[in-house]
Amino acid sequence: MNQKLIKEFEELLGKNRVLSEAEELLCYSYDATSKEFMPDVVVFPLNSNEISNIVKLCLKYNTPVVGRGSGSGFSGGSLPLKGGVVVSFTKMNHILEIDEENMFVTVEPGVINADLKSYLAEKGYFYPPDPASYEFSTIGGNVAECSGGPSAVKYGVTKDYVAALELITGDGEIINTGSKSVKDVSGYNLTQLMVGSEGTLGLFSKITLKFLSNPEANSLILVSFDDIGNGFNAAISLLKLRNRPSMLEFMDKSSIESVKSYFKSDIIKIEGAFLFIIEADGSRLEVGESVAEYEKILKEFSPVFLFSSGSEEEKRVIMEARKAISPSLRKYGDLKINNDIAVPINKIIEMLSFIEGISKTYNVPIINFGHFGDGNIHVNIMLNKDDADMVKRGEKAKFEILKKTAEAGGSLSGEHGIGLEKKEFMKLKYNDYYMNILKNIKKVFDPRNIINPGKIF
Numbered sequence: 001m002n003q004k005l006i007k008e009f010e011e012l013l014g015k016n017r018v019l020s021e022a023e024e025l026l027c028y029s030y031d032a033t034s035k036e037f038m039p040d041v042v043v044f045p046l047n048s049n050e051i052s053n054i055v056k057l058c059l060k061y062n063t064p065v066v067g068r069g070s071g072s073g074f075s076g077g078s079l080p081l082k083g084g085v086v087v088s089f090t091k092m093n094h095i096l097e098i099d100e101e102n103m104f105v106t107v108e109p110g111v112i113n114a115d116l117k118s119y120l121a122e123k124g125y126f127y128p129p130d131p132a133s134y135e136f137s138t139i140g141g142n143v144a145e146c147s148g149g150p151s152a153v154k155y156g157v158t159k160d161y162v163a164a165l166e167l168i169t170g171d172g173e174i175i176n177t178g179s180k181s182v183k184d185v186s187g188y189n190l191t192q193l194m195v196g197s198e199g200t201l202g203l204f205s206k207i208t209l210k211f212l213s214n215p216e217a218n219s220l221i222l223v224s225f226d227d228i229g230n231g232f233n234a235a236i237s238l239l240k241l242r243n244r245p246s247m248l249e250f251m252d253k254s255s256i257e258s259v260k261s262y263f264k265s266d267i268i269k270i271e272g273a274f275l276f277i278i279e280a281d282g283s284r285l286e287v288g289e290s291v292a293e294y295e296k297i298l299k300e301f302s303p304v305f306l307f308s309s310g311s312e313e314e315k316r317v318i319m320e321a322r323k324a325i326s327p328s329l330r331k332y333g334d335l336k337i338n339n340d341i342a343v344p345i346n347k348i349i350e351m352l353s354f355i356e357g358i359s360k361t362y363n364v365p366i367i368n369f370g371h372f373g374d375g376n377i378h379v380n381i382m383l384n385k386d387d388a389d390m391v392k393r394g395e396k397a398k399f400e401i402l403k404k405t406a407e408a409g410g411s412l413s414g415e416h417g418i419g420l421e422k423k424e425f426m427k428l429k430y431n432d433y434y435m436n437i438l439k440n441i442k443k444v445f446d447p448r449n450i451i452n453p454g455k456i457f
């Protein structure tokens, strides 16, 4: 790295907000993928003017600049593929303003999702987006990846809550998009363009989010079916209800088997060919009515096990079983190819049966679970990293599954983004003309291609 640039950063931010020693940089060289790329320098801005000046210095020295929240991404988004500068948002972690009349909150990008949730919950409010990483991922990272979790089936994902953004473009300019107005159709919707842009179009410095009132109560149902078709039809019936579930998580036979050998409980059974964890939320009265309605419908489809949680302890055990899926997979291998495909809901069964066939063809264990109501399947191809032939078979299996996903009208990624992990597969879904539109959009915001280069395409 150019020592002059490091010196200029130190003058701009002070020495204690610039890291350039190898052992310090190492901590910013990885995320939740198995890839590693070393940055040349890491900087910690405190406000938008500093970010703007950082980008302008990167332009002066023609150096890439990559935003980083908590580094929990599953697609390599925060990795400095071409070296350069990592901008860590960890010091920009303040909740700036709550506007209770309009029900909006404005935060800095480094605020942790869980901290925002608790801040709002104390006031009786609710910020729904709930990636499983909510206890450690940042709102900036959530916006860049358009993260979502189990509550998406009723409440949507991050994009449904972002009202306005302040961001710094690849020219170093500060721009504001969106507004707190409920209706806003003035020109192109740049706010939504930014959501899910994987840190490639600009660096967010302020984020204004919508919030809701806290639901008064919730209740969980655990239900399983031996007949996968019955399970599918039962779930579809629940999705058609006026008060649809606020969570509709599923586990296929392979993940049921995996959890069964790992998670022991006297309270609940993990069995069957298709299992759902269902949540009802709302007022106490609504929850009581919904649970009765859900149970009645589920019983019509001959479940092998149906359990409604009555206590906080029972709810805890059910959610522990859900959380046990990932650790339970370790017995299948020490290398996981984790794909978060999303398909139209009526293609889920077809996809699962296709994946079962691929698992046999390539002789690799594949375990599936996920968010039924969003058609979002976490497809986990489990491999032994020292077995080169198996890893090769796993990669082929991944290709086949992504190809089939594209053919089924689905998305290569429902939550984690394309980043480095799936960019070579974009051609399965999009032709050159479409990809050029994406590249041209990038050029408008980042003409010199210095913001997170080498991602998505």
Ligand SMILES: Cc1cc2nc3c(=O)[nH]c(=O)nc-3n(C[C@H](O)[C@H](O)[C@H](O)COP(=O)(O)OP(=O)(O)OC[C@H]3O[C@@H](n4cnc5c(N)ncnc54)[C@H](O)[C@@H]3O)c2cc1C
Pocket: 031, 032, 066, 067, 068, 069, 070, 071, 072, 073, 074, 076, 077, 078, 089, 109, 110, 130, 131, 132, 133, 136, 137, 138, 139, 140, 141, 142, 143, 144, 145, 146, 147, 148, 149, 198, 199, 200, 202, 203, 204, 205, 415, 416, 452
């Ligand atoms: C155990 C685990 C569970 C997970 N579960 C889920 C899940 O259920 N659902 C889900 O959607 N994801 C999940 N993820 C993935 C990950 O947590 C999310 O993508 C999350 O939003 C990343 O946030 P982060 O703060 O770690 O961002 P990082 O990983 O640091 O960065 C992610 C992207 O955001 C960009 N970025 C960060 N801050 C900014 C900013 N201020 N301006 C512009 N770009 C920025 C980065 O450049 C990068 O491209 C999980 C990850 C782990 C490790």
